[in-house]
Amino acid sequence: MPxxxxxxxxxxxxxxxxxxxxxxxxxxxxxxDHWLPLARVSRIAxxxxxxxxxxxxxxxxxxxxxxxxxxxxxxxxxxxxxQGRHRTGLRQRLLDLTERxxxxxxxxxxxxxxxxxxxxxxxxxxxxxxxxxxxxGAIARWSRHTATVLVGEQAARLSRRVFRRHALAWMQQxxxxxxxxxxxxxxxxxxxxxxxQLADLLALRLEPSRLDWLAAIARRGGxxxxxxxxxxxxxxxxxxxxxxxxxxxxxxxLHTWLVEIA
Numbered sequence: 001m002p003x004x005x006x007x008x009x010x011x012x013x014x015x016x017x018x019x020x021x022x023x024x025x026x027x028x029x030x031x032x033d034h035w036l037p038l039a040r041v042s043r044i045a046x047x048x049x050x051x052x053x054x055x056x057x058x059x060x061x062x063x064x065x066x067x068x069x070x071x072x073x074x075x076x077x078x079x080x081x082x083q084g085r086h087r088t089g090l091r092q093r094l095l096d097l098t099e100r101x102x103x104x105x106x107x108x109x110x111x112x113x114x115x116x117x118x119x120x121x122x123x124x125x126x127x128x129x130x131x132x133x134x135x136x137g138a139i140a141r142w143s144r145h146t147a148t149v150l151v152g153e154q155a156a157r158l159s160r161r162v163f164r165r166h167a168l169a170w171m172q173q174x175x176x177x178x179x180x181x182x183x184x185x186x187x188x189x190x191x192x193x194x195x196x197q198l199a200d201l202l203a204l205r206l207e208p209s210r211l212d213w214l215a216a217i218a219r220r221g222g223x224x225x226x227x228x229x230x231x232x233x234x235x236x237x238x239x240x241x242x243x244x245x246x247x248x249x250x251x252x253x254l255h256t257w258l259v260e261i262a
Contacts, residue, residue, distance in 0.1 A: 004042035006169065008233055011049050019056040041065055043173045045165065047072060066172040074161035074229070079195075081172060090251070091179035093258035094194075104192075110257050111197060114250070118205050125208040136204055143207045150211070150218040155227035162232040163210050168199040170247050178251065198254070202247050209239060 009017065015028040024036040038059060043066045046052065052067070060067055061082030069078040097103045119136040122128070122143075130138050147156035172195045180194060213235055217223060236243065 004040055006166075006237075007036060007041050007044045008229075009044065009050055010047045010229060013049060015050050017046070017050055017052040017056055019053060019059050024056055024059075038063055038065065043068070043169045045070065045169060048077060064173075064176045066169060066176060068165065068169050068172075070165060074158065074165060076165060076168070079168070079172065081176060081195075089178070090175075090255050090258070093255060094180070097258060097261075106261065107192060110254070111192075111201075114201055114253065115204070118201055122204060122207050126211060139207070140204065143211060146211060147214050150214045151223050151227065155217075155223045156214070158227050158229065159210055159214060159232050162229055163206055163236065164199070164203045166233075166236050166243075167203040167206060167247075168196060170243065171195050171199040171202055171250075174247055174251060198250055201250050202243075205246050205250070206243065209242070 009015070009026060011028055013028060015026060018025050018027065020035070022038055024038060024041070026034040026036060041060075044060065045068045048069060048071050050069075057067065057080060061080065064082050066082065067078075067080040068076060069080075070076050097107065100106065115136040119139045122139050123130050126143070126146075128139060128142050130142055144156065144160065147160065150156070151159075175195055175198070
């Protein structure tokens, strides 16, 4: 059976996603319906033009398929997390951590240290004129400015939002496979929002890839018209394995740290 892949549904007109047996059906008036077997889907990103039936949401949740819903500007509106299906070691380590009276401070220290670590890597890869030891915010601001200079505001903003959304979708799915699912509400809602915080680390780590791609577009004469979401998604899918490797490295570093402080 083919490996499950992310599913991006971004219609410009109203559409509906419903459950039919082991598949989702995508329906849009005046067009042929499309059947999407759930076994072939790892996560789903929808825009707000898609209405999704409750039974379809529940089927995705039971299979651990994360749903992300965003607006036309790629801003996240909702994130629906289902049941994890695989390992539970990381989940237990996180539960153990919360038994410590100082767990929030310890976790915040780990997060800050890894932001600085990744910022240093990104600054080095991009040869960014940012002083060593500066925080991730300085790198992010420089990166946003550089992207805008390369391809203009629209393409820079769209690429950043889609990269960040992709990082969040990947991290949410990866954590669900580790047992951080709908039963781990304290780590998915409010503070800390583990998936979003780890996804922010991943998105920052992907900045060299994003800027290298935008620089290549600039060398070819720049964006013709408006950069499309389809082009950004295609770039991300082409780099799926390196992205997964970088994401797993972040999760593994968290797990290793939890083991070390136990």
